[in-house]
Structure formats: C-alpha cells, structure tokens
Amino acid sequence: MTKPIILCVDDEAVVLNSLKIQLKSAFQDRYLYEMAESANEALEIIEEYRSDGVDVIVIVSDWLMPGIKGDEFLIQVHEKYPKVVKILLTGQADQSAIERACEQAELHSYLAKPWNSEDLITAIQSGLSTRDN
Numbered sequence: 001m002t003k004p005i006i007l008c009v010d011d012e013a014v015v016l017n018s019l020k021i022q023l024k025s026a027f028q029d030r031y032l033y034e035m036a037e038s039a040n041e042a043l044e045i046i047e048e049y050r051s052d053g054v055d056v057i058v059i060v061s062d063w064l065m066p067g068i069k070g071d072e073f074l075i076q077v078h079e080k081y082p083k084v085v086k087i088l089l090t091g092q093a094d095q096s097a098i099e100r101a102c103e104q105a106e107l108h109s110y111l112a113k114p115w116n117s118e119d120l121i122t123a124i125q126s127g128l129s130t131r132d133n
Helices: 015-029 037-049 072-078 095-105 116-130
Strands: 005-008 031-037 057-059 086-089 109-112
Touching: 005 015, 005 037, 015 031, 015 086, 015 116, 031 037, 037 057, 037 072, 057 072, 057 116, 072 086, 086 095, 086 116, 095 109, 109 116
Parallel strands: 005 031, 005 057, 057 086, 086 109
Antiparallel strands: none
16 A cells, blocks of 8 residues: 655745655655645646545645645645645745635644744644544
C-alpha cells in the first residue's frame, strides 16, 4: 500500500526544498512528500494520486502565488476533500484571506514566513490527530 502524501505548494523552489528537508527529518519515511510550484500543479498532483487511490492528507500552501492564491486553492481543495489538513505558510497573506481560508476551507493553521520548523511540525501533527478523530 502506498503511503499517504504531504503536499507543499509554493512558487519558490528554495522554500519547497527547505520544507521537504524539514518534513523528511521530522517524519522520515512515514509519508511521501510532493512539491508543487503552483496551485494548478498541486490540483493535478492531488487528482493523479486520488485516481490511484492514494490520499493527500496534508497541504502546506503559500498564499501569494501566480494564478490561484493560496486561500482560493485551499477552498477548492476543501470542497472536494474536506478531510485534508490545510496549513497556510506565508509572509504575504492579508487578514481577510486568512479569515476566508479559516471559514471556507477549515484552515487548520496559519504560519508566517520565515517559519519555525518546530511550529510547522507541531501544526501538522495536531492537524493529523484532529483528522483521525
């Protein structure tokens, strides 16, 4: 059986690389780690894995990206996959976008960039424990 997925979405490759290193260090081989440089790419990844019967269980998304903003992306994901744990990781989101993501996407956490690795791991762990209940 394929492991569940943690998906990170950010238009900066350096941020994605940093996230992947931190996640692998914390969770090792418990999960698969996918990176997407846009919301559209992330949606394709989610659909591809879902068609193979594999769950994306956590999404860590930037807000300010070309095309679809992070809050809009997370709302779209929530409409199709409400159990996915959604975390917004950004230095750019305005308060109304965060509130919209909380209300319409059941945003689990908001973390500001630059982020603390321990805070990110804690947010993912608490989201997964909530998801499993």
